Amino acid sequence: MAVYVWEGRTRQGGVVRGEMEAASDVLVAAQLRRQQIQPSRVRAKGAGGAKLKLPGFGGRVGDKDLAVFTRQFSTMINAGLPLVQCLEILALQQKKERFRKKLLDIKQQVESGSTFTEALKKHPDVFDDLYANMVAAGEVGGILDVILQRLAAYIEKAMKLKKQIKGAMVYPIAIMGVAIVVVSVLLIFVIPIFQKMFVDMGGELPGPTQLVITMSNFMRGNILFIIGAGVAVGFVLRRIYRTPKGKDVIDALLLKAPVFGDLIRKIAVAKFSRTLGTLVKSGVPILDGLEIVARTAGNKVIERALMSVRVEIAQGKTIAEPLGHVGVFPPMVVQMVGVGESTGAMDEMLAKIADFYEEEVDSAVAALTSLLEPAMMVVLGGLIGGLVVAMYLPIFKLAGTVG
Numbered sequence: 001m002a003v004y005v006w007e008g009r010t011r012q013g014g015v016v017r018g019e020m021e022a023a024s025d026v027l028v029a030a031q032l033r034r035q036q037i038q039p040s041r042v043r044a045k046g047a048g049g050a051k052l053k054l055p056g057f058g059g060r061v062g063d064k065d066l067a068v069f070t071r072q073f074s075t076m077i078n079a080g081l082p083l084v085q086c087l088e089i090l091a092l093q094q095k096k097e098r099f100r101k102k103l104l105d106i107k108q109q110v111e112s113g114s115t116f117t118e119a120l121k122k123h124p125d126v127f128d129d130l131y132a133n134m135v136a137a138g139e140v141g142g143i144l145d146v147i148l149q150r151l152a153a154y155i156e157k158a159m160k161l162k163k164q165i166k167g168a169m170v171y172p173i174a175i176m177g178v179a180i181v182v183v184s185v186l187l188i189f190v191i192p193i194f195q196k197m198f199v200d201m202g203g204e205l206p207g208p209t210q211l212v213i214t215m216s217n218f219m220r221g222n223i224l225f226i227i228g229a230g231v232a233v234g235f236v237l238r239r240i241y242r243t244p245k246g247k248d249v250i251d252a253l254l255l256k257a258p259v260f261g262d263l264i265r266k267i268a269v270a271k272f273s274r275t276l277g278t279l280v281k282s283g284v285p286i287l288d289g290l291e292i293v294a295r296t297a298g299n300k301v302i303e304r305a306l307m308s309v310r311v312e313i314a315q316g317k318t319i320a321e322p323l324g325h326v327g328v329f330p331p332m333v334v335q336m337v338g339v340g341e342s343t344g345a346m347d348e349m350l351a352k353i354a355d356f357y358e359e360e361v362d363s364a365v366a367a368l369t370s371l372l373e374p375a376m377m378v379v380l381g382g383l384i385g386g387l388v389v390a391m392y393l394p395i396f397k398l399a400g401t402v403g
Helices: 025-034 063-078 083-092 097-111 116-121 129-141 144-201 207-221 223-242 244-256 260-281 286-295 300-314 320-325 331-343 346-402
Strands: 002-009 015-022 038-044
Touching: 002 025, 015 025, 025 038, 025 083, 038 083, 063 083, 063 097, 063 144, 083 097, 097 116, 116 129, 129 144, 129 260, 129 286, 144 207, 144 260, 144 346, 207 223, 207 346, 223 244, 244 260, 244 300, 260 286, 260 300, 260 346, 286 300, 300 320, 320 331, 331 346
Parallel strands: none
Antiparallel strands: 002 015, 002 038
C-alpha cells in the first residue's frame, strides 16, 4: 500500500490536511468522507514535487482525456453509483489539475441544486454544446449512461478522423520545412564560398550561376526583413481569417482547391453525418441538432448552408429538400437522408453515411500521401540539384577551356 497526502474541509468549513496509508486514492477519499471530511485533494506522497509548467502545455483537456472520462463515467452510472460520487472519484484520479478543478466545481454545483447539464454549460472550453445537449437529453430520458456511451464513441471516432487529417498534412509540411532549411543554408553559408572562388578566377559567370549568387546576396543582406515579412504575412492572414468576410472567402477557396478541396468536403460530410446522427439518436430535436452541427462544422460555407437548411426545416420543409438546394452535400448524401427521413431511421442512415465517408477520407488521405511523396521529393531534389548544378557550371566551363 502507498502513503497518500490529503487535504479537505470539515463540516464547519475548516481546512485539514494529513497523510493516510491505503491501496488507492479512491479509498482514501472514501475513508475521509466516513470521517465527515470532504476531500479536495488526494495525491501519492512524493508525487507533488516541483513541476516545470510551460504556458499552453500540460493543462489543456484533450479529446483523449474527455473520451476516457466519459466512458468511465458511463460505466459508473450504469453500475448504480450516485452522480456526485462518480464526479468526485473521477476528479480525484485526474492527473491534469485543470480538469480536476473543473470536475470538482461541477460536483459542487450539482450538490448545490444545479442540474448536471447546467453545471457542464459553465465550462464550455471542455464540454461543448454537443456534449451538454446530449447529456440534457440523457437526463430527461433517464438514459444518461447510454448517452455517455454514445458520446464516448463519438469522441473516439472524431479523434480518429482528426488523426487522419493530421496524417495527411504532416508529410508535406515536414518536406517543405526541410526544403526551406536546406535551401536557406546553401544560399547563406555555402554559395558565398563559391562566389569568392569565382571572383578570384575572374571571367564572366553563366546566367544560372549569376542568378543564384544574386539570390544569395539578397538573402544574406535582407535575412531579418525576410523573416519579419514571413511573420507579418502569417499574422495578417490569421487576422483576416478571424473576420467573418475573410473566413468566408478563405473557406470557399479551400473547398474549391484542387485535390485538397475534395478531401475537405468529404471530411465535412463525415463530421456532419456523425454529429447529427449521434444527436438525433440521443433525442436532441433536429433544429437544435442542426444548429450545433453548423457551429462545429469548421467551415463558414458549410455552416451557412446548414443554418439555411435549418431555417427551411423550421418553415415546414423536409430535411432532404433544402439539403439538396444548398449545393454543398453530394447527391448520394441527400438521397440517403431522404430515405432515412421517410422510413423513420434517420439516425441509422446518418451513421451509415458517416461510416462510408470516414472510409472515403481514409482512402483519400492514403492516396494523397502516395501522390505527395514523389512530388515533394522531385521538388526538393530539383531545388537542391538546381543550386548545385548552377554553382558547378563555371567549374565545368573552366575544365572545358583547359581541355
